[in-house]
Amino acid sequence: MHLFIPLLTVVASFATSTAAQDGPVPPQMSLLYSMTALLGDRFSLGPIPTGDERIVIPIVGGSFHGPKMNGESTVLSFGADWRLTDAQGVIRPDARYNIRTNDGTNIYVRTEGYPLPDGRTMLSGKFETGSNGTYAWLNDVVGVGVLRRNGTTAVIIEMWHVGALNVDLSSARANY
Ligand SMILES: *[C@@H]1O[C@H](CO)[C@@H](O)[C@H](O)[C@H]1NC(C)=O
Numbered sequence: 001m002h003l004f005i006p007l008l009t010v011v012a013s014f015a016t017s018t019a020a021q022d023g024p025v026p027p028q029m030s031l032l033y034s035m036t037a038l039l040g041d042r043f044s045l046g047p048i049p050t051g052d053e054r055i056v057i058p059i060v061g062g063s064f065h066g067p068k069m070n071g072e073s074t075v076l077s078f079g080a081d082w083r084l085t086d087a088q089g090v091i092r093p094d095a096r097y098n099i100r101t102n103d104g105t106n107i108y109v110r111t112e113g114y115p116l117p118d119g120r121t122m123l124s125g126k127f128e129t130g131s132n133g134t135y136a137w138l139n140d141v142v143g144v145g146v147l148r149r150n151g152t153t154a155v156i157i158e159m160w161h162v163g164a165l166n167v168d169l170s171s172a173r174a175n176y
């Protein structure tokens with residue numbers, strides 16, 4: 001018992017100092033790409049069992065470029081935002097579409113998000129592409145995007161790679 005109490009004290013103070021030194025460490029982010037996506041004519045499914053309204057906004061083209069992407073690449077006319085207005089009236093984007101890098105790599109993009117009070121929309125992004133290709137690393141990317149409208153027929157999305165190592169924001173900005 002006499003030995004046990006000092007040991008506990010040592011363990012407790014060690015744990016405290018470790019926590020104080022390490023603390024939460026925010027992940028780094030680097031720009032993945034900046035994209036302009038062109039939108040087609042939207043239509044509504046009306047109210048659905050899971051929400052007040054499902055609106056389909058076709059994605060009909062566009063372009064993107066980024067520091068780790070090879071030149072100016074293409075948003076294919078092959079997807080949509082099946083966005084939901086939920087029971088509380090909150091608009092929840094749910095977009096799935098395909099993009100193609102200018103060296104011919106096909107990438108499937110999925111984003112979900114929620115609107116910010118200032119009119120922009122926060123997105124989480126996931127990517128799927130050939131695991132034998134140049135862009136295989138995209139399969140493991142945790143993406144965070146910021147979307148803003150550009151008129152009624154286009155949106156601009158800046159997509160960030162969270163947790164990227166060897167971040168060189170100066171070159172990211174230069175390419176952007
Ligand atoms: C990846 O695999 C597919 C199907 O096997 C093949 O068609 C494609 O050429 C491969 N890509 C590369 C970059 O090796």
Ligand SMILES: *[C@@H]1O[C@H](CO)[C@@H](O)[C@H](O)[C@H]1NC(C)=O
Pocket residue numbers: 036150151154156
């Ligand atoms: C926004 O839209 C305007 C008008 O169509 C266009 O000139 C401009 O290039 C667009 N901005 C971006 C960043 O795509």
